[in-house]
Amino acid sequence: MNTKNIFAESLERLLKKNNLDDIQVSEIVSATSLSRKTFYRHFRDKYDLTSWYFSQFYEDSFGRITDNLNWEEALLRYLEIFEDKYHILKNAYESRDTNGLRNFDINVTRITYEKYLFSRSVDITSEIMQFAIDIASRGGTDMVIEWLHSGMKMDKKKLVELLKRTLPIDILKHIN
Template identity: 30%
Template sequence: MTNRTKLWIAEAMKRLMNKKSIEKIRVTEICNEAQIGRPVFYYHFKDKYDLVAWIFYDSAIDTNIISSESAAHHMNKMRNDFLFYKRAFEDSSQNALWKYIVEYYTNRYTQEAKRILNTNTLDPQIQFSIKLYCYGCVGMTKEWLLHDNITPAKTIVEMMFTSMPQVLRDIYFK
């Protein structure tokens, strides 16, 4: 039931973001669009930025980060929600989605490296490379999404994997 309510609220937010930017949307509008009370909204999300981050998280959670097919599928889902992601990427507030995405993927790649290497800690160079790679990928995803209507997602993902620092490719793609 909780996830269904979150999805209901998320769909309301997406409809609103099809009409205007995130900074112009108020929680009251989200509640009205979703036909819920403010307490219901705040039970599930701390603010509208938390909701936007959850929408991304919900779409990304099943992505296999070291599979080009899975990553391309996720990028295509982002393109299908073009206006939502366009407006989310345009937001430059302290709670901007791109910052959340970098943190999310940095954590995913870190956990995957720890799992593969069977360790609880990573060398500082590996941690730096993961963060550098994630910043670059998020930037290139934003550029692809907003400005490239030609290149297939699979091609972009393959170029990202090819551009991955060697230290990471040695871990993820032995």
């Protein structure tokens, strides 16, 4: 197992019981056989580690729309991971720090939409398209976080359907 994964597993164990803002780097490190210096060789801080951890499964789920994975299938795969990692992600998204997971999620979703649309020859630089991408990234991320925090009561297939129906038309017409 590589060093980054060792720190990620330690973070995951801590997030099962604690809010991200309440976890100290020293706690993450002490649960491993590695040093604090090694931690900082790989990550700037606990938020950087959390973003790296999140990106590992994001890229294998919703991030795959750029590889021609169906939008609904990719989002459903993403939500299945949320179900599997419920307590961990709930506590990670509780962070109110500007470096927290919510802002990282919005940014990576924005990049994914831009890459997806660009690959379909859409002018992603226009003001209207930038606004549409921003709405889709922020709105979709916040609704998924709300679904998570509400205990995931809504069926995930229904959530996927609602998120797709409410995408800006300028994006929706390019979704397969």
